[in-house]
Amino acid sequence: MNARMSRAIAIIGGTGPAGTGLALRWARAGETIIIGSRDAARAQKTAETIRSRIGADAQVSGMENPAACAASDLLVLTVPFEGQAALLKQLKPAIRPGSVVIDATVPLAASVGGRASRTLGVWQGSAAQQTAELVPKGISVAAAFQNVSADVLSGDEDLDCDVIVCSDDPNATQVAMELAAKIAGVRAIDGGKLENARIVEQIAALLIGLNMRHKGHGGIRITGLPDNAFMR
């Protein structure tokens, strides 16, 4: 295992559209990716699909979520909100000390049969804050990537959106911003404390509503801030 492999990105729930899209973009940027899934065969199939799109150099493998989790200290969560808490309880023993968990989860009301353009109230304030409560002590959580269109990620065009990163740990913020900036067309910005994820998560529901109403793949850009506020 070389230095690169020790910083593989494990995408938990990586066979869904958002996880697969992120994996594609990061693999294209030369990162080593582990696709995690409940089903190892599905994870391997997604990894194979990505390799076939990018070429033989692509470092993408697939395994069950707990194995993916144990194989990396950089975890990206792209699971539906309704599965998040149970999954984190299952993964807890497998999470390596010092790991950074980047949570892209949005608590859409669709999780309980409601609309994808509405959110649920989460006791802790946001899905990402719930994650922070469920991971082992000392594990840092950053919220990011909630507002990046899975459809656009899965394509070949550059993106046209910003990623707002929220975390209570400056190191986790930095790691998440660097990952965001690896996606062509994305600018990353420090959005402050993890508690602010409650707003960023809700923007995802607003964008889903705009997508339904106006037929598109909405994202957001922040305007009016100095250029050095962004990492790209």
Place this chain on the structure above:
Amino acid sequence: MNARMSRAIAIIGGTGPAGTGLALRWARAGETIIIGSRDAARAQKTAETIRSRIGADAQVSGMENPAACAASDLLVLTVPFEGQAALLKQLKPAIRPGSVVIDATVPLAASVGGRASRTLGVWQGSAAQQTAELVPKGISVAAAFQNVSADVLSGDEDLDCDVIVCSDDPNATQVAMELAAKIAGVRAIDGGKLENARIVEQIAALLIGLNMRHKGHGGIRITGLPDNAFMR
């Protein structure tokens, strides 16, 4: 009173930075503006300042809030959240049947001594939904302009942001979008039902946090939607 005057824009709380900035932009676009304030003298002083900036042609007057309200059927609310409910109770008898109320209020936690980068939970879901409950029956409410920087509005440069309009009445949505599109650099977009104001209001708190952290005057643009989704 000519046809134009019958569609004057009354800006309730128009002596504050957001109200004054909107008045300046709309007066510049040739609209007739009534600045409303608790204090008629202050309202007249603000009107005079705007006229002196724009020139003798500017149609801007100032009066007490209830008089402003009675003089127009197009009301724009730019009052601090902590004063909103009491003001609406005071104005209720003065609101003309068939009026459209455009609410720019954000329920910032600063209203109760907290931070401007956090919001309060409003029982009805959002400040705009509270407004809808407090206006007379049959009066339409649209939520808009929460995310437009007052500092930028007060300047001379074109804006660089979108205005998301939420309302349960298509006519109110249309009126608010037309007003937004009169501001140079602003694109207006239909954000769906009034209930979505709860998300748009929270974006204002997020932007305030970004402004503090990164020293700027943040706004948002929606990307990834077809051009015909926007009015400009």
